[in-house]
Amino acid sequence: MSEYILEMRNIRKTFPGVVALDKVSFKVRKGEIHALVGENGAGKSTLMKVLNGVHQADSGEIFLNDEAVKIKDTKDAEKKGIGLVFQECNLVNSLTVSENMFLNNLRRGKHGLINWKELNKITQDFLDSFKFYLNATDKIEDLSSSQKQMVEIAKTLYKKPAIVVMDEPTSSLTTGETEHLFQIMRELKAQGTTIIYISHKMDEIFDMCDTATVLRDGQVIETRPTKDFTRDEIVERMVGRSVEAEYPVRTCEIGETVLKLENVTRNGIVENISFELHKGEILGLAGLVGSGRTEIAEAIFGAEHYDGGIIEVGGKKVQIASTADGKRNGIGLLTEDRKETGLVLSYDLIRNITVTNLKKVRNGFMIDSKKERQVATELAKELNVKTPSMMQIARNLSGGNQQKVVFAKWLFSDVDILILDEPTRGIDVGAKYEIYCLMNKLVESGKSIIMISSELPEVLGMSDRIVVLSGGKKAGELKKDQFSAEAVMRLAIEN
């Protein structure tokens, strides 16, 4: 028997008009943590979906323990010992943790009834054995998004798979939780479980993984032990060119106050938040997941009602009761979930871009389609959106390009204050850099930005000033000369 638990040989997968995977050969040693890296759209997820039976390859073979296998569907993959931790949440919100864990294989006890007491105990024992710090009887809807991710992981692990695939599991986890996940991974490794780990985060790859395989444009570029790779080498292979500095510099005058919050409160969610935003400034809003960053942003934009406090725009007190009010006052919010709330995925790029300000392309009462197309196309070109056509639907674009379309949409609205909630989440290194350059260009043209981000290096690298929230309260404010990861973290964990 060879040392490889999994071998995928010459996998080819095409979708109408795209070759997603081209002769991909991928080998994983038994018991290792194998990183799969690549830009979005490189084919990582497709490859894993082929492994998991979601997609069937056009050609190529899969071997498990040197034995050729066909994986018909996800159930089949499960039976063969392959477990996938989903990136997006696949839990039923109204059910409890243990109900979700047993959703697909409920065991019946006496009289054909389900013995929940017993199942809850089994679940709790399992959760405790991995130190998940979760309650088997808690409802999913009462959990934070990181706890939900933990349930997803527990759900997969419970089936005791020989190979676990984790697709960016840490993107919604806080630093502490990430460390906890790593402990679980180390435990799994010690038990002999093989892990395939998809991530964009270099630190994680180098800390945790034994081997890394880089994919680009549907092809394997290189597989090497991580200790033989340097950070820059991996990034270079991902993007196919050498990388520029991680954060571009800007030359920008910071001007007068454009937005002022005074004791803004959302009952039970955020309390007495005060800060100012200046013209031409990027204000970082840092804090742990659940610290109230998104929640305060929603209040400023008018997506959620605030119960107390004063918001001033351009020195004048304003009432923001709806998103339309927010927009009218020159405030735009790029949400953290571009697929759910940032774009209508089934609509073309033109419609997605112009929706924020159709008045601009109106002639009398009618929308001028020609003008609309022209303006949208110009914006998309300016932002370097890669798409075969403007009539392409948003779903078909890669994450980075989708995010650029969301930017285009808010640029089209002519708002002066942009709140960016996790603007680079889940997008690849090359596109990230473009987004940073774009942010610089925006503030240089006189706009102001509030950036919410869970990635500390990004907050430190891009902000002019940082406000740190903790437990729904403002924990402190840092000027540029006070910036350090430790300073931010100290404030973030204050409560």
Added chain:
Amino acid sequence: MGKFKTDKIESSVNWKSMFREWGMIFVILLIVVVATIRRPAFLSVSNLINILRSYSTIGIAALGMAYVIIGGGMDLSISSTVSLSAVVTMLVINGTVIEGVSPAHATFLALAAGIIIGALVGCIGGGIMAAVNGQMGESFIITYALQIIIAAVANGVVGGKFQAAGYKSGLFKQIGMGLNPVIIFLVMAVILQIILVKTIFGRNLYFLGANMKAAKMAGIKTRQVRFLSHVICGICAGIAGVVVVSRVNSASISQGLNYEMDAMACVAIGGTSLDGGSGSITKTVLGVVMLGVLLNALNLLGVQANEQLIVRGAVVVIAVVLDTLNKKAKLKEVAK
């Protein structure tokens, strides 16, 4: 390996997707062919005009229904709105008849009454929907309850009595004469299609139906758009009530029976997804023609009214099933 094989699979997939997309139209065309072979008169101009004439009132109601459905909602109250509009219209006309003639001002009064009633019912339904910020699920329950309430109101207005026309000629009778109902239907369709694709309200309605959260986060006044869609639907149902009274020269409280079902069927057959966010008025007009042709063909083939009801219900179910399959297939195609 297997290049030939994969090609073959792909071509069969294409057939499948063709059927999912156009399956309903295929089936209806098939029925038309059978009907034409058995009764050559089916395809005659006079029969086609007859079809258009008899389905134009359902068509008018379906136009409004299309608005609500594109916005991601549903309006089951329109059957009662048509009935209420019909009986009130008849009361107004009969109350203003002079020597067996309905004068012009009475006609406008009746039309205004129909529109106002429709708008009022739409305001109630749309108002509640806006207040609860509801979507498809809420709209089903709310407008269904409204259907019951408005039916009771219609019943109360005329004490359940059938009303015959008190006029023999005049402008009001003209509304339902000859091709006039068809013309009213088509003119309304053109206006509503333009509003839908060319105005900001129309565009916002699509966004509301496609993704209400995204619409809100783009700064669209979602409650306002939802409210307006129901008001427009109500107005269409109100006008349908007026036209149907003029066409049949009588009014009863069951005038609008099954209108919600037929309107839904027209929208669905035309290819507008009952999920919202897609489709159009043009497609709905096609759907009206198709439903008309289908039911008329069934008539000619000797299928009784009761069995026809089964077909009408089945049509909606099939349309939804096909639409769901179609969506799933499309998602699979683009999934990476």
